[in-house]
Ligand code: UDP
């Protein structure tokens with residue numbers, strides 16, 4: 525197993541519902557380290573760009589509107605196998621299929637309003653981290 529970095533987003537609904545601390549606790553208790561954090565209110569262009577892979581999907585407009593509703597918290601998590609471990613902590617995309625004890629199983633409201641994002645591969649993790657952070661934002665700094 526390799527030490528990986530992954531992008532997590534605590535989505536607008538979860539920020540608005542004061543769930544930042546409860547969700548971050550899940551990452552910390554799992555042993556994933558937070559190496560960067562940024563609170564940002566996405567513009568329409570940023571929300572569309574971040575989720576561009578889904579632009580042809582029927583839910584794209586609803587998803588973009590949700591992501592612009594209020595600020596989000598973007599985090600970089602680091603640890604052994606961090607990408608898959610974060611996805612396990614998150615649970616299934618649709619909260620009705622997410623296991624109790626997962627973030628979505630416990631907190632998500634609907635398939636769109638599902639509280640968190642997590643990168644799904646090493647390639648998407650690198651691109652998604654670069655979307656929000658520069659190398660100098662990641663701690664400890666490389667040099
Ligand atoms: N989504 C939605 N309707 C759907 C599927 C997805 O609104 O039928 C939203 C949901 O917020 C999800 C995001 O689009 O988290 C990205 O979808 P993806 O399939 O990549 O799920 P994820 O990787 O977030 O589990």
Ligand code: MG
Nearest residue numbers: 641642643644
């Ligand atoms: Mg996805």
